[in-house]
Amino acid sequence: MVTGTLALLHTSPAHIPVFEGLRDEDHPGVELRHLVHEDLLTRAGAEGPQAVADDVREVIVRAVADGADAVLCTCSTIGGIAEACAAAVGVPVLRVDRPMAALAVAAGRSVAVVATVRSTLEPTVALVEEEAARAGRPVDVTTLVVEGAWERFLAGDREGCTVLVAAAVDTLEGVDAVVLAQASMADAADRTTLRVPVISSPRPGLRAAVLHDGAGVKS
DSSP, X not given: OOOSEEEEEESSTTXXXXXXXXXXXXXXXXXXXXXXXXXXXXXXXXXXGGGGHHHHHHHHHHHHHTTOSEEEEOOTTTHHXXXXXXXXXXXXXXXXXXXXXXXXXXXXXXXXXXXXXXXXXXXXXXXXXXXXXXXXXXXXXXXXXXXXXXXXXXXTOHXXXXXXXXXXXXXXXXXXXXXXXXGXXXXXXXXXXOSSOEEXXXXXXXXXXXXXXXXXXXX
C-alpha cells in the first residue's frame, strides 16, 4: 500500500515524463508532485550553487507545507544544497545522484564523471568522493564535459544530446565505472559500447526516495 506524496524538484520540465515513466514502471501508485524551477540552475551555473541556497530552501519549505512527505532533487548542481535542508523541514530531502555515486564506487576505483554542464562537475565529484569515504573504498575521479550537448538539450534536441554524450563516453579508457552526472543524460547509458557500468541517476534515485525510511512514500 502506497501512502504519502513525493515532491520532485526539477530544473527542467523535460524530467517530468522521465520520472513519471519510471514511477509507472517501478512504483505504481506513488503520488509524484513536480516542481520546476529552471532559474535555479541558470543562477547556480553563473554564480555558484550557494547563490541559490535560500531559494532552494524556500521551494522545499513550501513543498512540505503543501503536503509533501519527502522531496527528491533531480538536479545534480543544487542537489547538495537541497539535501542540506532536510533537518530544517523535518522530512527526508534526497538528491537523485547519491545512489548513482554509491553504485559507481562499488564498481571499482576509477570513476569518470561525465557532464554536459560544467557547474555540475564539482558537486558530483565531491559526492563520489563522499560515498567512497563512506564505503571505505579508494577512488580516483576523472571528469569530462561534453561540449555542445547541453545546448542541444536546451534547444529540444534530446536525441542530439544523447548521441554526443554516448560518443564521448565511448572515448573513455581505463575506468571502472562512468557516472552520467545529470538526469538529462540518462538515455545515453543504453547507447554506449563501453564495457563498464555507465550509470545514470533517475531510476536508482527515485527508488531510494520512494523506499526511504520514514519518507511516508514506501511501496
